[in-house]
Amino acid sequence: MRKQSQAALTVAAVVVIAIVGVFVVNQVRGGDEPASAEVSRAIADGAIVRDDSHVLGEEGSSDVTFVEFLDFECEACGAAYPIVEDLREKYAGEVTFVIRYFPLPGHVNSGAAARAVESAARQGELEAMYSKMYETQAEWGESQEPKDELFRTYAEDLGLDMDQYDADVASEDVADRVARDVADGESLGVSGTPTFFVDGELFQPRTVEDFTAVIDEALAE
Numbered sequence: 001m002r003k004q005s006q007a008a009l010t011v012a013a014v015v016v017i018a019i020v021g022v023f024v025v026n027q028v029r030g031g032d033e034p035a036s037a038e039v040s041r042a043i044a045d046g047a048i049v050r051d052d053s054h055v056l057g058e059e060g061s062s063d064v065t066f067v068e069f070l071d072f073e074c075e076a077c078g079a080a081y082p083i084v085e086d087l088r089e090k091y092a093g094e095v096t097f098v099i100r101y102f103p104l105p106g107h108v109n110s111g112a113a114a115r116a117v118e119s120a121a122r123q124g125e126l127e128a129m130y131s132k133m134y135e136t137q138a139e140w141g142e143s144q145e146p147k148d149e150l151f152r153t154y155a156e157d158l159g160l161d162m163d164q165y166d167a168d169v170a171s172e173d174v175a176d177r178v179a180r181d182v183a184d185g186e187s188l189g190v191s192g193t194p195t196f197f198v199d200g201e202l203f204q205p206r207t208v209e210d211f212t213a214v215i216d217e218a219l220a221e
Contacts, residue, residue: 034187034189038187039188039189042184042187042188043188043200047184047187047188048184048188049067049098050184052177053099053100054099054100054121055097055098056088056098056099056130057088058093059096060091060092060093060094060095060097061093061094062096062219064094064095064096064199064215064218065096065097065098065197065198065199065200066084066095066096066097066098066196066198067097067098067099067100068080068099068100068196069100069101069188069190069194069195069196070100070101070193070194071102071107071114071193071194072103072110072113072114072117072134073103073104073110073141073142074104074107074110074193074194075141076193076194077134077193078134078137078141081134083211084097087211095215099130100184100185101114101117101178101182102181102182102190102193102195103182104193107141107142108143108145108146109140109141109143109146109147112146112151113133114178115175115178116129116133116148116151116155116169117130118174118177119165119169119174120155120160120165122168123161129154129158132157132158133154136154148169152165152166152169198215198218199214199218199221
């Protein structure tokens, strides 16, 4: 059995509990959730996936998209990571997997992590830094001290142009890019992470099997 599959099975119960719980315990950013009509307008406006939204791997041949609004410091997102990786392998070539930044204000380093990933993306290393954040989350997650220098070592490990990385990670352009994802999430009523949208609709899993079931249903349509 592949290591990723073993990991997915190990965290299966944890991730489902965490993901379900996040819709209950996480505070809504900025006040009350948008009314359903406002969410519908946001969906119609393309808020789930923008032209510049980041795709993991290659785009799928179908129109089905699996979108995750995530926070790299979020334990539930970290638990979902191996499950999403298994889905990517299972549906490679069929489904497009998209990530959207949604750093939560209660996490000291989630914003910095998102900016680090975005800066790496600008040098063609989105997926490598995305994976690095989750694979090392236990080392820095929930820390009350800034971990910018640690994230910089990740960039060095990936062989990035460090002058460009330093300029990007501190730039308003990168900060604005992250903020745009957050704004889209808020317009869609996203209040916690991870939040998933499959084929343009909010997806709230209750079991691990729900992940494949919802994708299979979307592909069948």
